[in-house]
Amino acid sequence: MQFDPYAEAKEQGIGVAAERLPLGDAMLLCDQKTIIVDDRANIRERVAWITLGLVRMGLGRDGFRPDKIGVRRLNLACIGIAARKLIDFGDLVRAVRADTDPLAIADALDVTPAAVYARVAGLSSDKRLLAGELLDTIAWDAHDLSHLYSYVIYDETGEKRLIRWQFDPSIQHDTVPDLTAFALQ
Incomplete structure (x- = not known):
């Protein structure tokens, strides 16, 4: 069963809306328990942004503070x-x-290519071993997959942060994808 971020948001009492945003692809209003995605985003991008927002809000509730572990590690x-x-x-x-x-893999999974890359990059050594060399066959260089993502977050203190x-898989330094392809700015 595929994860349904809309159902998860409803269960957690988090509102989700699509509006034209002047800045960023999504906006997280942590104190209002609201995730707003840009209405120009396609359904896969919306699902990705809502999921990311749910995770970010959940980590905030569980005591993971950017000032404690660092914004880069948190994101x-x-x-x-x-x-x-x-x-x-x-x-x-x-x-x-x-x-x-x-792109075909992302289509088959009904997600964005960046989500596929992040999933492969985040595999544990056990799962990587189970998959064997299969994951090394993904042709990350077949397309220009680079894309600038941004979101605005208003944390629980009301502080605004962009x-x-x-996302650029060509910046990886070895054959194993890792999250360095998500170069935070």
């Missing part, structure tokens, strides 16, 4: 956790067996 952790919620490991392996093109990152 990379959120990206990895959101990807795990969106993509089941078995589904990922089946999709990669069927096709090595990252979080931006460039």
Whole structure:
């Protein structure tokens, strides 16, 4: 069963809205328990943003403060956790067996290519071992997948912060994808 961020938001009492945003792809209003995504985003992008927002808000409630672990680590952790919620490991392996093109894999999983990359990058050594060399066949260089993402977050203290990152799988330094492809700015 695929993760449903709309149902999860409803269960947690978090409002979700789509509006034209002047800045960023999404806005998290932590004190109002609201996630707003830009109405120009497609459904896959909305699902990704809502999932990321749910993870970010959940980590905030669980005591993970950016001033304690660092904004970069917190946001990379959120990206990895959101990807795990969106993509089941078995589904990922089946999709990669069927096709090595990252756009086709993302289509099969009904997610964005960035979510596929983050899921592969965040695999534990056990799961990477289970998948064997299969994941190394993904043709990350077949397309220009670079994209600048940004969201505005108003944390529980009311502080406004613009979080931006460039997703670019070509910046990886070895054959194993890792979250350095999400270069936070």
